[in-house]
Amino acid sequence: MEQIATTRRYTVEEYFALEEASEERHLFYRGEVFAMSGGVDGHNLTVSNCVMSLRNSLRGKGCRVYAENVRLAVL
Template sequence: MPRKAPLRRASFEEFLALEATSSERHEFVEGLVFAMAGGTDYHNRLVARILLALLPAAERAGCEAFAEGMLLKVEDAAYYPDVFVTCEEPLDGARYKKTACLVVEVLSEGTEAIDRGEKLHRYRKLPGLQAYVLVSQEAKRVEVYRRLPDGGWRYEVVEEGQVPLPCVEVSLDLEALYRGLPV
């Protein structure tokens, strides 16, 4: 499913001002502002479980984990990843981060094409990104794009057991992640 039509054109600063006063969230791509779709209860459960798994490990590593409410700026775009970890120095009152070592998106019918295309392309340009993770709502399946030491990327699919995640050195247990979901 393609992205919906943009709501308006704006500078990044205008976009940030809009987000500061809006009751809805938007994404910013090449000077265009797009409304974001809402999530299902399955989507929200998966995001919460991923955040709960990452948060203690991120704190131990001196990093921060965010879920859905913090923007990640990548070149001329800004997105609200479902979950991401940054070891960037915290700034009081910051509305966005510029670095991430781990980004997780929970796939949905309305966002899957963007997550697999546009976001994959942009996120992989983040110098410190160690992994980009796609979590299915339809099946017990997690896809991981891992940065290799030579700068290349390896793609893997995990459908059972543990999904080791770099950056904060934690694993997602697929049984716990999908417990109670009809997959």
């Protein structure tokens, strides 16, 4: 992943504004914003296989599995 800013720290609000205006996806981590790589066939196949496996393993346990495009905050 390529870093957009080297020293600037972004607020969560600034990050969301950047994401709305951008055609690329970014990762926000402790005030830093990183460009995320685009999808390729091998990566997408791996993600699909993992999602299918997890959904089958976790069925009926009250868990949800998402492949992508879900904003998640880990506190």
